[in-house]
Amino acid sequence: MNKHTTAPNPLPALLAFNLIVYSIAGYYFSTGLSPMLMLLIGLLTGLVVMIILYYVLFLLGKVVQRLPLKTGAAILASLIGLVLLKSNAFRWPDQLYYPTILVGIALSVIVYFALRNIASRQRLLWSWAGIGLTVVLVLAGLSWLREKGEDPFVSDLPAPWAEISLPTLASKGLENPAEAGAYNFSQFTYGSGTDQKREEYAAGVTYRTNSVDATRMLSDWKGKKKKWREKYWGFGVGAFPLNGRVFLPKGTGPFPLVLIVHGNHSMLDYSDGGYAYLGEMLASRGYIAVSVDENFLNGHWSGDFRGKEMPTRAWLLLKHLEQWRKWNDDPTHELSGKADLSRVMLIGHSRGGEAVSIAAAFNQLPYFPDDAREAFNFNFGIKGVVAIAPTDYRYHRQISLENVNFLSLQGSYDADETSFWGMRAYRRLRFTDGNPWFKAGVYLHRANHGQFNSSWGSADFGGPFQWLLNQGGLIDQEDQQTAAKIFISAFAEAALKDRRDYLPIFENAALARDWLPENYYLTHFTDNGSQVLLNFEEDIDVTTGGPKTTIRTENFKLWREEELATRDHESQENNAVIIGWDYGEEINRDSLAVYEVTLKDSVDYNIDPLGSMQIILAALDPNQLPKNDPSAKKRKATDLDLHIELVDGQGQRAIQLVSNVKRIAPILKTRFTKLSSLDKDMLGADWEVQPETFHLSLSAFALPNGSFDFSALRSIRLIFNQTPYGVIAVDDIGFDIAK
Numbered sequence: 001m002n003k004h005t006t007a008p009n010p011l012p013a014l015l016a017f018n019l020i021v022y023s024i025a026g027y028y029f030s031t032g033l034s035p036m037l038m039l040l041i042g043l044l045t046g047l048v049v050m051i052i053l054y055y056v057l058f059l060l061g062k063v064v065q066r067l068p069l070k071t072g073a074a075i076l077a078s079l080i081g082l083v084l085l086k087s088n089a090f091r092w093p094d095q096l097y098y099p100t101i102l103v104g105i106a107l108s109v110i111v112y113f114a115l116r117n118i119a120s121r122q123r124l125l126w127s128w129a130g131i132g133l134t135v136v137l138v139l140a141g142l143s144w145l146r147e148k149g150e151d152p153f154v155s156d157l158p159a160p161w162a163e164i165s166l167p168t169l170a171s172k173g174l175e176n177p178a179e180a181g182a183y184n185f186s187q188f189t190y191g192s193g194t195d196q197k198r199e200e201y202a203a204g205v206t207y208r209t210n211s212v213d214a215t216r217m218l219s220d221w222k223g224k225k226k227k228w229r230e231k232y233w234g235f236g237v238g239a240f241p242l243n244g245r246v247f248l249p250k251g252t253g254p255f256p257l258v259l260i261v262h263g264n265h266s267m268l269d270y271s272d273g274g275y276a277y278l279g280e281m282l283a284s285r286g287y288i289a290v291s292v293d294e295n296f297l298n299g300h301w302s303g304d305f306r307g308k309e310m311p312t313r314a315w316l317l318l319k320h321l322e323q324w325r326k327w328n329d330d331p332t333h334e335l336s337g338k339a340d341l342s343r344v345m346l347i348g349h350s351r352g353g354e355a356v357s358i359a360a361a362f363n364q365l366p367y368f369p370d371d372a373r374e375a376f377n378f379n380f381g382i383k384g385v386v387a388i389a390p391t392d393y394r395y396h397r398q399i400s401l402e403n404v405n406f407l408s409l410q411g412s413y414d415a416d417e418t419s420f421w422g423m424r425a426y427r428r429l430r431f432t433d434g435n436p437w438f439k440a441g442v443y444l445h446r447a448n449h450g451q452f453n454s455s456w457g458s459a460d461f462g463g464p465f466q467w468l469l470n471q472g473g474l475i476d477q478e479d480q481q482t483a484a485k486i487f488i489s490a491f492a493e494a495a496l497k498d499r500r501d502y503l504p505i506f507e508n509a510a511l512a513r514d515w516l517p518e519n520y521y522l523t524h525f526t527d528n529g530s531q532v533l534l535n536f537e538e539d540i541d542v543t544t545g546g547p548k549t550t551i552r553t554e555n556f557k558l559w560r561e562e563e564l565a566t567r568d569h570e571s572q573e574n575n576a577v578i579i580g581w582d583y584g585e586e587i588n589r590d591s592l593a594v595y596e597v598t599l600k601d602s603v604d605y606n607i608d609p610l611g612s613m614q615i616i617l618a619a620l621d622p623n624q625l626p627k628n629d630p631s632a633k634k635r636k637a638t639d640l641d642l643h644i645e646l647v648d649g650q651g652q653r654a655i656q657l658v659s660n661v662k663r664i665a666p667i668l669k670t671r672f673t674k675l676s677s678l679d680k681d682m683l684g685a686d687w688e689v690q691p692e693t694f695h696l697s698l699s700a701f702a703l704p705n706g707s708f709d710f711s712a713l714r715s716i717r718l719i720f721n722q723t724p725y726g727v728i729a730v731d732d733i734g735f736d737i738a739k
Helices: 011-027 035-066 069-086 094-116 124-146 223-233 272-284 310-329 351-362 422-428 477-497 676-683
Strands: 185-191 243-249 255-261 288-293 339-349 382-388 405-411 438-444 521-527 530-534 549-554 558-565 571-582 593-599 612-619 643-648 653-657 692-697 713-720 725-736
Touching (some): 011 035, 069 094, 185 272, 243 272, 272 288, 405 477, 422 571, 438 477, 612 643
Parallel strands (some): 382 405
Antiparallel strands (some): 243 288, 530 725, 571 725, 593 713, 612 725, 643 653
């Protein structure tokens, strides 16, 4: 008798239980249909699911039953071992890892039995078929992993500087700020002189430095992180070294001092050598550049400090400055008087990019805010902070800087820090005195995280995850570093040497197109000489812009204020107004969409007629617009443009087309990995709102009636008369203040 037909089978009882649960779920699943109909749908769904699963598992059981015990044990051991590995080391996403290991196990079993039976005439064909299938699938998989990938969106973008006719800075006689300067320079290291792992910080140092006690700064130096780090490095939190690579201009000085600090990376893959391209360039132009070693704070298999080390990263920079002060003040030392500590700039990358802002804040404090037993006495002349692809969330305190020049750079293809976190620090920065401070931000399309450091390179993650990264979409490392050198050197010239003739680079990167690799560079810039009249941060009333302004609109299909989000739905910490218009296929001149800001005539805005108007704009997805026909095709994004019209108290008008200054950048989409589904699950959307600041010279506004009184400005009108439809974000409308 067949044992399967006589063995007890609880299927009816379990089926009944499942149907009850599915029916309840259906009854309370609100869709707008009748609850009883939903109960019936739930019942039928439960029946189908249970029957399919029962017979799949029944057939699988028959297969397993025929397997020898050793074979089954081997397969199960392999599967469990690989599942355990996933949770500890092999950090592939689930959707790719588990199918891969199941296919791998199946192919391994196929190859084993094929080789066992290859000598059998009856099974020869099947054996070779199994081997052939395995070879084909393995080679296909390896080929896919080996591919660099590509940018699937590049063909959708127009040339970044098409139809640009503005004169460049080079045509006005300015030299490329990234070119080697007139100074010869030397390179050397300073440090503890006792480093067990790195010769350049052991016998190779030119100057020895004392270690520093960071016990109060890093209370998380404990457990296995403490044990294995101290075993590797030979020192602990009580004796952190001050190690640095120096690029020193030849000459008497004093020279401005620039510290460069890396971010988090494997502590076994030393990071401080990767900024030589910046150090050499800066030294040739008359700056002392020091690449600081903080590798002992970086990630390791024994653990990552998860941001608790951020104050220590910052504090160590200030301790390096203390060391330079000691050398400066020692008339017997070879470095005496070399560094101008009233002109200091801090450059940080990744977590280092957050650390430099923390250091600039700590520089002004008397005590460590997390443990006031640690006294501070720094007060260096930090005039500039540069944050390259920074974090802005690792330290538990949110840093708001005041009265310092600031620059942040971010790549759109940064798979590590996928959003422009540096702009949050930019927006929090305030200028509260009369000094000519400025701040800037640059978003570099197709730049990644690692290529800002020569030793990190094109893979923003280590293996095996790096095999999944889309590295084919990146600009070359040389181009990325060239752009970084141009922006950072221009910033340094302005912040430390008062060369403000380079600042227009940050208003419009197209002015540097003679020097920059061709690419999209979205820029932000503002200084202490400008005022924002409208920033949408004051309330939730879309008809007001604060005490000085009121707002009205005409003929928009979309109008809302919202907090802008990153691609993974985090906050950009910035509100903007979102407006959209739709005239159909052609522009309707009789009913144009107009966004009008009316200024109160009782307020003196002190606008500089020789200055500029500032406005932040960003192109958005036009498919946000309401559809009359839900089945209509998706709309393609168009090149957006608009007229800005100013009206004074006498009704005189001044008009300018935004694209006369620079074009509104299209949506810049990204593909971080080789599979779009991986991007969506791991990193969020394939684009995020990236606003850009536009500076419209008031002298370039057309005056239809021949005159205009900027001291009596009464309204600002945004007129959307260039494209039949579109959606745009608008923010921070303001003007330069008359001196």
